[in-house]
Amino acid sequence: MTQWHAVTRVRDLEGRKRAAVTVEGTTLALFWIKGKVYALADTCIHEQRQLSKGAILFGKIVCPGHQWKFDPETGEAEGQDGRCAPTYPVQVTEDGTVLVSLEQVEAVG
Numbered sequence: 001m002t003q004w005h006a007v008t009r010v011r012d013l014e015g016r017k018r019a020a021v022t023v024e025g026t027t028l029a030l031f032w033i034k035g036k037v038y039a040l041a042d043t044c045i046h047e048q049r050q051l052s053k054g055a056i057l058f059g060k061i062v063c064p065g066h067q068w069k070f071d072p073e074t075g076e077a078e079g080q081d082g083r084c085a086p087t088y089p090v091q092v093t094e095d096g097t098v099l100v101s102l103e104q105v106e107a108v109g
């Protein structure tokens with residue numbers, strides 16, 4: 001059974017569009033993109049910079065390290081032979097609480 005963790009509120013994400021949260025020792029990067037919340041591993045798969053300090057550009061997450069662009073839904077890094085950042089399930093409750101699970105979503109591709 002999926003274990004969900006309350007990590008923030010949507011209204012707190014809407015302003016900055018990104019946040020780092022730690023759940024049971026795992027740090028996740030949360031993003032608010034086009035009205036939806038996404039969770040990825042905060043540590044970049046390239047050289048370990050923090051994705052939560054990156055930018056959002058045309059719906060993609062841009063790592064502050066070397067500007068790899070990640071699809072927020074799948075975690076796939078554009079132009080990197082299908083390499084993917086781990087992504088995590090997210091739910092938003094009716095009162096705007098953001099819940100995440102540490103059960104990684106299987107990478108596609």
Ligand code: FES
Pocket residue numbers: 044045046047048049063064065066067068
């Ligand atoms: S550390 Fe993220 S692109 Fe290099």
